Structures are given as C-alpha cells and as structure tokens.
C-alpha cells in the first residue's frame with residue numbers, strides 16, 4: 630500500500646468507529662507516518678487497538694484538548710481522554726512559543742491514550758529550531774534490572790536536535806530491549822527474538838516471543854542502565870506530569886486491548902538563547918565529524934531515507950482484512 634492508501638484506510642476505520650474529523654485525521658496521520666518511516670509496529674498494526682478503545686468508550690474520539698499555562702515555561706494540556714496525537718497538535722505550538730521566549734519549556738500532557746511512535750512530536754519541536762525531548766509510560770511489561778516481574782512500561786524516549794535547512798537529528802526508542810509491538814509481530818510471524826529481550830513466566834531467558842507475552846516479561850535495554858532510564862520515564866511522564874504510573878494505568882484500564890490512559894512529558898530547549906550565536910555551526914561540525922566515522926550511521930537516518938523514498942509499504946494481509954472488517958461498526 631502507498632502512504633495515501635494507508636492514511637485513507639486508517640481514517641475511514643477510525644471515523645466508522647466514533648472519531649470526528651479532527652481526531653481521525655490526527656491519528657491516521659500518525660499511523661501513516663509510522664508506516665512510511667518503516668515502523669510497522671506503530672502503523673496500521675495499532676488500528677484494532679485504537680478501535681477497541683473507541684468501542685469500549687474508554688477513549689473519546691471527539692476530544693478537544695485544553696491547555697492551561699501554569700507558569701511562563703510550563704503548560705499543562707488536558708487531553709479530554711482522547712488519543713495523544715490530537716493533544717500534540719494543540720500543545721506543540723504552545724510549547725514552542727514558550728521555549729522561544731523563555732529558553733526552555735515543558736508540556737505536561739494528561740488524560741490521553743498513547744499508542745504511537747514519539748518522533749513526530751520531537752521532530753515537530755525541532756522544526757521550530759528547538760531541541761525536543763519526549764517520553765511516555767505504558768502498562769507494566771518490563772522488569773526493572775534484577776527483577777523477574779514487570780513494573781515499567783516499554784517507556785519510549787525520543788530526542789530531536791534542530792538542523793535548520795536539514796532534517797532534524799532524532800532518536801526514538803523503547804527503553805525495553807524490544808518494543809512490545811515488535812514482540813507481538815515476531816509472535817505473529819513466527820520469528821525468534823535475541824537472547825536478552827525477555828524472560829518466560831518462570832523467569833528464564835527465552836528467545837520465544839510467545840513465552841514473553843504469555844506471563845513472561847521484557848527486559849530493559851542495556852541492563853541496569855536502560856532500567857534507570859525506564860525509571861526516569863516513569864517519574865517524568867507520570868510523577869512529574871501528575872498522571873498514572875504504568876502500574877496505576879494497568880489497574881485502571883478496562884483491558885480492551887487499546888492504549889491505557891496516561892501522560893506524556895515534553896521538554897523544548899532553545900539553543901539560540903542557551904548556547905547563543907554560532908550554535909548551529911558549532912553543532913553541525915560535531916555532527917559532520919560523527920557522520921564521517923567509518924561504520925556509523927546517525928539515528929533517524931533509516932527513517933528519513935524511508936520517508937524520502939516514499940515507497941510502497943508491505944502490510945500484513947490478515948491485518949488489512951481485519952481492519953476492513955472494522956469499517957462496518959456494529
């Protein structure tokens with residue numbers, strides 16, 4: 630399918646299941662961007678979950694997020710229980726305005742449901758000439774280093790650096806060794822995972838995604854170091870924002886298969902104010918030095934190359950059938 634076909638199918642399905650134009654457009658765009666970037670775990674694969682959350686009434690498909698300025702540098706955005714891409718459309722321009730004047734600003738999003746990749750929000754911040762950081766928690770599926778039971782979500786963290794005249798430099802990663810979506814896709818497609826991705830229900834290492842999903846756990850990336858970053862994400866996206874930790878999100882969730890209610894923490898920093906004149910040349914020299922090293926590629930490069938190629942995306946046929954069956958809501 631091409632990106633337009635993916636967008637159209639996603640939007641039709643969301644609209645048929647209770648989203649209005651604004652909400653369906655925001656989520657369909659996030660879904661089609663993920664496919665275009667080659668991130669199938671957060672593209673059409675998420676539509677059945679989005680639809681389940683609309684059908685159960687957990688998520689408001691007609692959300693109208695509301696912003697409140699808590700200080701010149703802190704904006705709280707109540708997501709009206711909608712999907713996060715809708716809240717981001719409202720919140721990011723406000724965050725950018727505040728960071729442009731104050732130098733740094735925080736957007737604290739509450740009452741939203743995040744089921745998407747995070748680079749769209751950090752890249753959008755970078756397009757304003759600001760450095761952006763974003764993170765969100767989920768539901769427990771990752772064991773803190775040393776434990777065998779879940780406490781953390783897959784807790785993604787994304788960072789983007791502005792490169793005026795160029796695509797921003799961006800990374801966007803689960804703090805688990807694997808995003809849960811990739812584990813589910815590996816199980817669906819009969820693939821093994823590398824050792825270190827997770828444990829089975831008895832706490833033994835396993836390469837079988839089914840064992841991880843059936844009562845096992847994922848592990849943080851990089852042992853105790855990734856575990857510390859996953860912990861930080863819980864504290865920023867839940868503790869700092871004033872929303873649910875992953876374990877609280879799971880307790881409150883109706884288990885419909887869609888994303889739980891949670892928060893997102895976003896930080897924008899203005900290099901023009903913080904570093905001052907010459908910041909861009911200084912940083913471009915560093916990036917050029919890194920790019921010239923043998924064996925490396927910049928994070929985000931694969932995504933941006935996929936985006937530019939705008940090639941056809943391979944979508945699982947059973948998934949397309951499933952989504953088509955959801956076009957006619959009961």
Ligand code: NDP
Nearest residue numbers: 744745746747783785800801802803808928929930931932
């Ligand atoms: P990956 O492990 O595929 O990639 C993580 C980052 O590392 C990317 O920025 C990637 O860039 C970069 N990278 C990969 N290989 C290299 C390399 N050889 N050299 C330099 N950089 C490299 O991502 P994940 O599987 O961890 O996450 C996938 C998506 O899942 C993310 O978009 C994340 O936001 C989303 N997610 C969302 C959750 C939610 O709650 N909403 C929960 C968990 C994950 P590139 O993209 O260019 O390959």
Ligand code: PYC
Nearest residue numbers: 744767783808809810
């Ligand atoms: O892939 O881990 C994941 C994930 C959780 C919520 C959205 N994506």
